[in-house]
Amino acid sequence: MDNKEVVLLKKALERQKKARRQAERILEEKSRELYETSHQLKETNARLENLLSEKTSELEGVFVNIVDPYVVMDLETNVIRMNSAAVQFLGYDFPNEPLNLSTLVHPDYKKYTLDALKQLYSIGTLKNYRAKIFLKDGSLKFVQVNSSMIYDKNRKPIAAQGIIRDITGEMEAEEQIRASQNRLSTLISNLQTGVLLESEDRKISLTNQMFCDLFHIPVSPDQLKGADCSNAAEESKHHFTDPEGFVKRIEKILKSKKLVLSDELEMKDGRILERDYIPIFSDGKYKGHLWTYQDVTLRKNYKKNIEAQKEKYWSIIANMNLGLIEVDNDDVIQLVNQSFCAMSGFSEGELMGQKASEIIHVDEKNIIVEKGKERLKGKSDSYQVKIRNKNGETRHWLISGAPRYDETGTVVGSIGIHLDITAQKTLELQKEELLVELEASNRGLQEYAHIVSHDLKSPLRSISALATWLQEDYKDKLDDAGVYNLQMMQEKVEGMDKLIDGILKYSSINSETLERKPVDLNTVVNDIREIIYIPEHVNVIIMDTLPTLEADATKMHQLFQNLIGNAVTNIDKKEGIVSIGVEEKDRFWQFYVRDNGVGIPEEYHEKIFKIFQSIGNEERSTGIGLSIVKKIVDLYQGEVWLESEVGKGTTFYFTIKK
Structure with missing residues (x-):
């Protein structure tokens, strides 16, 4: 390696050391910052934990002391928690009794409740949910619930909470109001009076079918709701005999806003309507008005007829x-x-x-x-x-x-x-005086009749005795003509005696002398059969068992004796039959005495009941017997009549009131 490369390598190492020292310095600074931040976070977290503890305590206090029933449920509607108000209201001993809120909902509200839960889970709140629920004791309540969702730290829904309010009283009141509204609506719909309710801005709030019928409106009342009546008067004025007057009258009424009753409207088709206007105020503010219309055509015409009749009859009454x-x-x-x-x-x-x-x-x-x-x-x-x-x-x-x-x-x-009635009253008083005088006269006549009968019978008995003596003393000296004349004298005297007895009996028949006691008519008829003369060829038969009457025994005896005696003496058949019967009616007894004798001509049917009237030239008849019959029957408020055919017989009928 040459020097140049060594130099370059040294320089590179120095730069690397320098960069390492710089990085260590930066790391040291960041560590210090991180420590400080961590310390701050610990302090902040402590403060947050204290705050959370305080808020949790506050919420616990609110939960315990809330007045309305408060419930927390999971997403399956199982109750997680409820306050004492909820326990008392629902009646369940929570947590000893697990409770799912969906089981409390009335079947009619099941679908509505599912939709409400979907809304709650979707948007997180549910306001004014109303339903009918069952309590633990089986009773039903209407409730209103306001609820919201509860989320975890990741905003994931984990439960729901809600406050329950008992609105049973409110719902019942609303139900009553709805029922009243329905009844009122039905009543208005069926009224025979046309009704039109308008709001303050002349919009139709309510009307009925009668209103539509009165004004020939071809739509239903429901279709008129909300319609503007501002121009209604102009549109309907053609129905009335005074169109412009009709419009002006409505404008005047609406302007004054004062009660108007019995406004009369004449229509072109001859009908007469009666209209009322009733303004409606609430707290002094005008809220609209009510019109009512009634067809009074018949009543008005009837009143006119009544007035005409009254005038007519008053003219009669006045005169x-x-x-x-x-x-x-x-x-x-x-x-x-x-x-x-x-x-x-x-x-x-x-x-x-x-x-x-x-x-x-x-x-x-x-x-x-x-x-x-x-x-x-x-x-x-x-x-x-x-x-x-x-x-x-x-x-x-x-x-x-x-x-x-x-x-x-x-x-x-x-x-x-x-x-x-002064004249009638005077006559009545005179009549009473005459009756008193007549009664006194009748009593005098009865007394006179008894005296006269006694005075008449005394010489008759003397004549009868003389005739008997003459016949006995001179029977050897008298020829047939003399004997016949004496016999005739005896018969005439006997007839006169019977006539006097008959008159006395007839005059003594009156209501004052009647006795009232039970009388067996079967016994009466049997006694008569023993007393009167009945020829051997005549049979007197009782066809029906006769009743026992509350009557005068003597009068009943006279009645039947005269009828039976009359029947017996007028039978000309070899075998005579006199039958007696009775038929019971509602208010009287109807008797008959029937014979198969000579019969009575029709011209005598009325005559024979009058005193001193007899049939033909029957010399033995006094003409009093049947008149006595009629007088007795009259006393008992009955009737007497006969049916007869000459040569075949006669039936006498008579009735006696029960």
């Missing part, structure tokens, strides 16, 4: 003989007609505005006060009063009173129709 008066609830006269003025003696001017009870002098004032109270209760009735008119004359009135109502059905007074 009829019945006095009419109307008073209010304070008895103040509101209306009278001319007939009432004539009846009372007062003029219309003297009566109007006066209290009826003070100006009309009624003998029994209490009855007017009592009837007035009854009117206020809506009762009607009729009654009689005695009054003194303006001239001081006593008159009798028949009053028919009724309450008077207004259009709302409230009693506002009463109306009375008065009939002057």
